[in-house]
Amino acid sequence: MERKTVAGDIRNRERSKKKFLDAVGQILKEEGYTALKVNNIAAKAGLDKKMIYNYFGDADQLIDEYIHSQDFWSNVKDEKVPTLINDGGKSFSEDMLRSQFDYVFENKELQKILLWRLAEERTSLKKLANDQEEVGEELFKSITDPHFGPKYRQFRAVMAILISGVYYLNMASSTNSSMFCGLDIKGEEDRQEIKKALSFLIDTTFKEL
Numbered sequence: 001m002e003r004k005t006v007a008g009d010i011r012n013r014e015r016s017k018k019k020f021l022d023a024v025g026q027i028l029k030e031e032g033y034t035a036l037k038v039n040n041i042a043a044k045a046g047l048d049k050k051m052i053y054n055y056f057g058d059a060d061q062l063i064d065e066y067i068h069s070q071d072f073w074s075n076v077k078d079e080k081v082p083t084l085i086n087d088g089g090k091s092f093s094e095d096m097l098r099s100q101f102d103y104v105f106e107n108k109e110l111q112k113i114l115l116w117r118l119a120e121e122r123t124s125l126k127k128l129a130n131d132q133e134e135v136g137e138e139l140f141k142s143i144t145d146p147h148f149g150p151k152y153r154q155f156r157a158v159m160a161i162l163i164s165g166v167y168y169l170n171m172a173s174s175t176n177s178s179m180f181c182g183l184d185i186k187g188e189e190d191r192q193e194i195k196k197a198l199s200f201l202i203d204t205t206f207k208e209l
Helices: 002-030 038-045 050-056 059-069 090-106 108-119 123-175 188-208
Strands: none
Touching (some): 002 059, 002 108, 038 050, 050 059, 059 123, 090 188, 108 123, 123 188
């Protein structure tokens, strides 16, 4: 009987922790990181705020655990890299940029995380950025650096501009106007034009470099 009670307590604790973590994600997506306050999180989870301190220590540690639990870069990790690459990484670079453009657009929490990362210094956010850099470094070293040889840094500079553009356009569309250079970033037709432009720029870069 006692074992069942202990097991039940553990299950209840895990369910409650998940509710708090889900609440952080919901608030982040709907209201942004400035709304991540103890009372707001507890209300969204439908639980007593004292449980945050019991389970996580404080709200900051809860938020950090939420950030650590997210795999925001899963669509560009090396398990997504094709086993055979015979074009110096051109097709992979195109596909990665185009898929990342859609992925950031669809993932509202990631948009808020990206904005948060620019506005506030936080260890867990820095780790998230470092993780992203490590993934990118592996991809560059194993795929495109060998192809471009001494010009590898020029290609990386082009990718830096393109990736930051992918992030910015999606973040801007969710916070202010969805119009940019006369294109509707939320409109499917104009989003397709941007993806065509990404392909064009990668194709031109490979030809020129």
